[in-house]
Amino acid sequence: MSTYQGPITDDHFHLRRDGRCLAAAEDFARAGGTDLVLVHCPDFAAPPTDEAGHKAAYADTVAMAEEVRASVGLGVRVVLGPHPAAFAHQFEAWTVEGETGRSRAIESYTSSIDAAVSFIEEGQAHAVGEVGRPHWPVSEDIWDLSNELLAWTMRRAGREGFALQLHVEGEQASTYPELAAMADREGCPRDRIVRHYAPPDVSAASTHGLIPSVLCGKGSLPVLLDTMADARQGFMLETDHMDDPGRPGAVLGPKTxxxxxxxxxxxxxxxEVLYRAHVDLPERLYGPSIRA
Ligand SMILES: [Zn+2]
Known part of the structure; x- marks a missing residue:
């Protein structure tokens, strides 16, 4: 029998102006959801290239969060950053131009982090993400550059104290330990790093001290149930809802x-375990959820 009556947080949720937008947030609320972690959704076709462009794009996500608070009544935290899919394509397009293209790509990336951090400093955003590595085959050059920029981002997160939401490649056993080693090298506490789109094995032996944000499709429950007793760092749940008019309900629907x-x-x-996933852990990572 179900007993849990506490708050319910979706740790990774996107909204788009050209999607269902507030209606998707309403679906979540009607199903019993109380708090969203709203992650910036880039314009994949034409991501901004300079700091002013990044700031303008992020400001719209911050405005959407405000609209969700005011008209749906949810608590909302905001996560801003250069999505690896948008930026890897920018790298690919520019680095063929050689060194100038490469430094232009790096400049665009670093200025997008600067812009995200300025929103955090103003109390309008709560973490940087989703950042990470391309999750499809890329040239060695792009892979190395992505790793370099990820390491630099972890170093800043460690120094400046913000949490990171990472989007990294799929189910390889090497992914968590590699990221943990990188975090240690760069001076970023492992428990400030959230792995978004995480597989359902949340045991500490698998997550190496990083925080799994489990993509909770139907098939995830048996493994999650099996491993949660060994999740020393805890876990969160997410849908990675895209609000994509071309793919309604992807990745998972808002009520999931x-x-x-x-x-x-x-x-x-x-x-207690559910309260930790929906309240304590998000609070420790991002600070309090903001309501209208
Ligand atoms: Zn996402």
Whole structure:
């Protein structure tokens, strides 16, 4: 029997002006959701190239968060950063121009982090993300550059104290330990790094001290249930809802986290464990959720 009556947070959710936007947030609220972590959705076709462009794009995500708070009544935290898919394509397009293209790509990336951090400093954003590495085959050059920029971002996160949401390649066993080693090298505490789109194995042996934000499709529950007792750092749940008019309901629909939370509760998971996933851990990572 379901007992959990506490808050419900989706740790990775996108909204688009040309998508369902507030209606998607309303679906989440109606299903029992209380808090969204709204992650900036880039214009994949034409991401900004300079700091002013990045600031303008981020300002619109901050404005959407405000609209969700005011008209849907949810708590919303905001995560801003250069999406690896948008930026890797920019790198690819520019680095064929050689050294100038390469420094232009680096400049665009670093200025997008600068812009994101300025929103955090003003209290309008709560973490940097999603950043990471391309999750499709790329040239060695692009791979190396992506790793270099990721390392630089971790170094800043460690120094400046913000949390990071990472989007990295799929199910390789090497991914978590590699990221953990990189974080250690760069002086970023492992428990300030959230792995978004995480596989459901949340055991500490698998996550190496990083925080898994589990993409909670139907098939994820058995493994999550099996491993959560060994999740020393805890875990969060997410849909990676894209609000993409061309792919409605992708990656997972807006009602999914409330629904899985109910199922976990019905399967006998303690309220305390769910409260930690939906309240304590997001609070420690991002600070308090902001309401209208
Ligand atoms: Zn995403």
């Amino acid at each position: 986290v409330p629904k899985r939370t109910r199922q976990l509760s019905e399967a006998g998971v303690d309220d």
